[in-house]
Structures are given as C-alpha cells and as structure tokens.
Amino acid sequence: MYAFNLFIFVMILLGAHSLDCNYPKGDSNFYVPMTRKAQFFLREAELMAMEATDSVLPNRQLTTKIRLDMEAIRAQFPIVRNITHRKKWAPGKLRFQSISPDDLRRINETEYGPIKIRHLNIRYRAVENTLNITYLNFPKLYNPLVLGPALLEMLGIESEPVMSIFRDGDDTIFNAETSNYIFVKGSGKCFISCEQKHFWLFMVKCNKNREVVLIKDYMVRYNTLDSPVPTDLFI
Structure with a gap:
C-alpha cells in the first residue's frame, strides 16, 4: 500500500511539471495553469508588444509590462475594461x-x-x-x-x-516611444467605417500600485471611410 501511494505521489509531481503554463519569465516562481481569460490577455499583450516594436517575436519583459499595465488600466478605469486589442x-x-x-x-x-x-x-x-x-x-x-x-x-x-478583416471599432494601442496606452471605442457601422470614436490616452506610473493617469479623453466624428487615430494621442 505504501509503495502504491508513493507511486501516485510521484506521478502527481511529474504531472504538475508537465503543465504548459505559458507564464512570461519573471511573472511567477511557480508554474501554474492559466485560465482562458489570462491566456487571452497574455496573447493581447504579445500582439501589442510585437506591433509596437516591429519584432519577429514578442519581447517577454515588454509583454509582461503591457499585460500588467493593461490590467491596471482596466481595474482603475472600468469604462474601458471591455475594450480589447484588435488583431491586425x-x-x-x-x-x-x-x-x-x-x-x-x-x-x-x-x-x-x-x-x-x-x-x-x-x-x-x-x-x-x-x-x-x-x-x-x-x-x-x-x-x-x-x-x-x-x-x-x-x-x-x-x-x-x-x-484580419474583423472590425468592431474597438482597439488598444501601446506607444513604445512614450509607454502610453490608447483605448478606442467605435460606434456606428464600424465594419465599414466608424461614424464616431471615443479615445482615451493613459499613462501608467512606475510605482508599486501602478497608478494610472488619464491624459486625454475625447470623441471624434468621421465623415469619411477612413477613421484614423488622431496624431495628438501619440505624445
């Protein structure tokens, strides 16, 4: 009986180490399984990191920063918590x-x-x-x-x-030069072209609580098929 229990214990340990956890290096000292929601936000951060830096693979440290910053923004400003990154x-x-x-x-x-x-x-x-x-x-x-x-x-x-051809008007953008974040909420027939977009520009402070500062908050109406992000948000 003792030998059987020992065998089960060893198999559990081996199974725990075989989990594919996908945690960025430095996030945790332990490998734990990620929920689907956590995987989604990790992939979101990876895409934002690659788009911002034009790198062939996402930088792990930058991905971790973006993921934690985005988490802080959504927690401190619930109005943008349902806005997610649009895969290009x-x-x-x-x-x-x-x-x-x-x-x-x-x-x-x-x-x-x-x-x-x-x-x-x-x-x-x-x-x-x-x-x-x-x-x-x-x-x-x-x-x-x-x-x-x-x-x-x-x-x-x-x-x-x-x-990607899916467009709902929503998007999130990381500015690698300023480390600021742009959140976009579109309205109207956004699959063709949004009639109106709401923009938020955030800065995340490098302190223990990751304090988020709202820099700009305004709406823009569009009369053309093109609805670009205003250049003054890239500051």
Missing part, C-alpha cells in the same frame, strides 16, 4: 500564392521551421483557372510583417501576411 494580422501564419516542395524543405531547414501546411483550392466558374493558396502555420507566433521579408531575403520566397 494572424501571428505565426503566412499565405503563399505559389510554393514548391523544395521551398517547404528550405523553410523547414531555417530557424522558423518546422511548419504545418493548409492548402486552399478555389475554382471560379466564370473563368477556367484555379487559384491555389497555401497557408503555412509556423511553430511560434511570429510577426508576419517581419517573418515574410526575412524569408524573402533568405530564400527568395514571396509571401503575404494573413490580415
């Missing part, structure tokens, strides 16, 4: 119009492999041709705006990022 492109994925088995082999031999492949064949009845599109899923959440040019320079293989 699919991380870790590229689209190819034409790619050969040799191209796949060469990509797999780089630091960015191994890759998974998904083919999409679309036949148009109006014309006698077939559009062959290949999507490559990379093992890490690479920034496609950096990965694509890197593969072109290394291997001469052309690709395109898989852009």
